[in-house]
Amino acid sequence: MQIETVTEKQRVNAARKLKKMFGGIDYTNMPHCPIRDVMAFVSDKWSTLIILHLGYFPVLRFNELKKKVFGVSNKVLSERLKQLEGDGYVQRTVYPEVPIRVEYNLTDFGHSYLQKLIELTEWAENHKNYVINNRENFKK
Template identity: 65%
Template sequence: MEMETITEDQKVMTAKKIKKMFGHINPKDHPEYCPIKDVMALASDKWSILIIIYLGYYPVLRFNQLKKKVYGISNKVLSERLKLLEGDGYLNRKMYPEVPVRVEYQLTDFGHSYLEKLLELTEWVTTYSDMIMANRSRYSKQ
């Protein structure tokens, strides 16, 4: 698949968006703060992305259901990611006082708004995955 040509105007507009997002942050005033590191790191790691996508497809999932769907994730990592995603507002956790305790997770409206952006990126990856794999193959043969 041939990638669309990016014009100079598009590159300039992208640079302006980046400056608008980060231009107000003075590293001297807040050297510890970085929006990418502090916000996007959690929301864009492979496990969090899969959790959010599955919770977007299935309206409510319990811990063990999520564990089965997010293949390869450990109980510890799933538990950590769920707590962090809940803390950032991407999902809600509802606990029922039963024996054994039943806990369900679902996306918040904020989580759904992020899921929409994730799906745009996922569509891009799907569109260009053959090109990416071909590039990797060419690169590994160098």
Template identity: 60%
Template sequence: METITENQRLKTAKKIKELFSPFLPREEAEYCPIRDVMALASDKWSILIVLFLGYYPKLRFNALKKKVGGISAKVLSERLKVLEQDGYLIRHAYAEVPVRVEYELSPFGFEYLQRLVELTEWITGHSAAIMARRKDALIESRD
């Protein structure tokens, strides 16, 4: 198991300070753009939508709903609107009867997808250890 060096801690703390210093002290910050963007970009439905649109270049609403699984039509519609508004997705509406609508990632959304894939790889590499810790914690809490 790797150890975290003091130098790594200092570099990370410096990056965090640079990112968040405009919004500190926290109790005075009414609006934090980092928190605002992260709230949408990291919610489970938005992540799944982006991941599936990364795998399937274009998807219609119902196909996306089936792929994501467990999401209501209302929530999917809301997430798609916000993801489109923020620039992650491109919505194509075709003048047909009935209207056909397809979604795809924008270049910005694809850049975000690349970061999600990196995070997903990290999670995959560490999930067994995390699950073992959870199991140990559950056993300890029962004792």
């Protein structure tokens, strides 16, 4: 597989964006990193899979989501859904029925993140063989 070459223009553009992102930060007086604070949670493997599945299936109940996010425990799924709801990515709708029915779907904000996540997962899919080959060669 041939990897696309990063052009000088792309490098300069990335450097400009990173300077804007990190250039004004006073690391000595910062209690936490605002980027890490947002990205650490939403980019973990379970949250990523939850968002991708809620993007594909517009509305899912807890047990439906658990079946689709293979390997996640009830506890972790519940924790991630609460955090995603609290951060504004996911909407939880409770229906006053017996038994109670709870459905989850992405908010508009969640959909905006989903668009970026799709780009990243497409990149990963397109470059997975490159990474796997490098891993194998590194072990030798």
